[in-house]
Amino acid sequence: MKVLLVGSGGREHALAWKIAQSPLLTALHAVPGSDAIGELATCHDGSVSDIDGLVELARKIEADLVVVGPENPLCDGLADRLRQAGIATFGPSGLAARLEASKAYAKDFYARHKVPSAGYGTFSDAAEAKAFLDRVEPPYVLKADGLAAGKGVVILDDRAEAEAEIDAFLSGKFGKASKTLVIEEFMAGEEVSIFALCDGETVLYCGAAQDHKRVGEGDTGPNTGGMGAYSPAPIATPELIDTAMKTIVEPVARGLAAEGHPFQGVLFAGLMVTKDGPKVVEFNIRFGDPECQVLMMRIDSDLLPYLLATATGALGEMPPITWSPDPAITVVLAANGYPGDYRKGSVIKGVTEANRMEGVQVFEAGTGRNARGERIAAGGRVLNVTASGETLHYAVERAYAAIDQIDWPEGFCRRDIAWRALRTH
Known part of the structure; x- marks a missing residue:
């Protein structure tokens, strides 16, 4: 092929x-x-x-x-x-992709198909948006309607700060993406990501992972595109996965097909596990980044036939995907300053040595080569240092040992990826 x-x-x-x-x-x-x-x-x-x-x-x-x-x-x-x-x-098609392209569309879609999610309002007028804050308890969750590279969500406790952000969003903080603003009720709980392949009719489970969106350790600081991930996540029990598939993922796939936009690709459900069960935070219409990296490390099956079956409507003929029992973790090495301003062009050494370590694979997210053939930083999130091991502890040790092999003073990472899972073990 x-x-x-x-x-x-x-x-x-x-x-x-x-x-x-x-x-x-x-x-x-x-x-x-x-x-x-x-x-x-x-x-x-x-x-x-x-x-x-x-x-x-x-x-x-x-x-x-x-x-x-x-x-x-x-x-x-x-x-x-x-x-x-x-x-x-x-x-997926462009119309099915609206599930990610427009948060306002997605929230209305969840409501139509009775998919559990947070209460919400959609606004293009600042005064109306500010008035809606009277109807929700802080913290206030503000989301740009369109694509904003994983950065279009702000969660604030202070009313005055929330009102200032409303003005900023609707004044073009994220360009066209925030011309419309979604305000949601805050959902308390723990987040988890569930993935499923869908060929327009058949839905096949494709793993679960937990990522770390905040730039700082202890999940502090601004949101990023993701600073690390691990799989499996202890919170994603077989019971939770079964509930999420039956009440969220499969109804979304059925709903898209019923509305004339059958989905062919991977459905990525970002969920909040609340006291009332899993609820949708958002759906994405492609593999997560960096969740994809840990899923690829853990899939034992040949992936290519599943991708082809998804594309050709033959997923119903495929057996369940088989998985390595070994957990996997990926740690993002980012350029100093990310998610704000950062410098490109600094030389990165030691990646080859890291890749030689047992159970380690470094995926390159934002790199290039200079005139001398040296590896250089060419983005904000630059390296995804990924490792697997018999236990999550071993996987974490391997990943950070590999990071210690990499010589890049202009970069940084979080040293606490998978802390929730490690805390419970």
């Missing part, structure tokens, strides 16, 4: 690493890819926003399957265009 992978980050590096292990694979291509992905695939120049160019490339290389990593091209209708060209595609 010839596969074209769309994307360039750590998630896509992890997908490339897993897909490359398949005996079904004859050629792996990536656009735009990265220097790290280029060690596994043939990379092609291009942009994930150039829908015409991506379709043309898929035709040119005669791709049997296109796997779309990031959300933006899916929300822009890439999967629709590829399917119109007769190319099997792992990723």
Whole structure:
């Protein structure tokens, strides 16, 4: 099989690493890819926003399957265009992708299909939004309606600060993404991510993980795109997973199909485990980043047939995915200053040595190579140091031992990834 992978980050590096292990694979291509992905695939120049160019490339290389990593091209209708060209595609249609592209649409969808979630209001007028704060208890949860790279959520205890953020959001803090604002009731509990493949009809469980969104240890500081993740998460018991699949994931898949937008790809349910059971925080329409990295480390099955079955409507013929019993953890090494301003171009040493360690795989999220061939930082989240082990303790020890092999003074990481799980063991 010839596969074209769309994307360039750590998630896509992890997908490339897993897909490359398949005996079904004859050629792996990536656009735009990265220097790290280029060690596994043939990379092609291009942009994930150039829908015409991506379709043309898929035709040119005669791709049997296109796997779309990031959300933006899916929300822009890439999967629709590829399917119109007769190319099997792992990723939902643009209309199904609204589940992630618009939080206002998603909240209305949950309400229509009785999917448990927080109470909410949707606003484009600041005065109306501020008045709605009278109806909810602090902390106040403010969300940009559109895509904001994982940073469009603010949780505040102070009423005056919340009102100031309302003004900032609606004045364009996140550009078009925050022209509309969703305010939600705060849900107390612990978050967990559940993943499921869906071919438009069949829904197949594809793992659970827990990530750390805040930049600081102890889950403090501003939200980021994710500073680390681990799987399995103790809170994701078989009973919880069964409840979440039956009351949340499967109803969402059925609802999309019933409304004429059958979903083909991976449904990523971000859930809050409350005293009343799991409720939706949000749905994403692609693998999580960095959750994908730990899932790829733990999947024992050949992933490629599942991606193809999802794209071609044959998921009902597939057996359940098999998993390694060994836990996995990924720790994000980010550039100093992230999620604010950060500098690119600093040299990173020691990644090769880290990759030689038992049970360790470093996925490269935002790296490049300089004129001397040295690995350099080229983004905010730069490396995903991923490790597995017989126990979570061993996996954590391996990951941080690998980080200690990496020489990059211009970067930082959290040293407490998986702290909730370690606390209960």
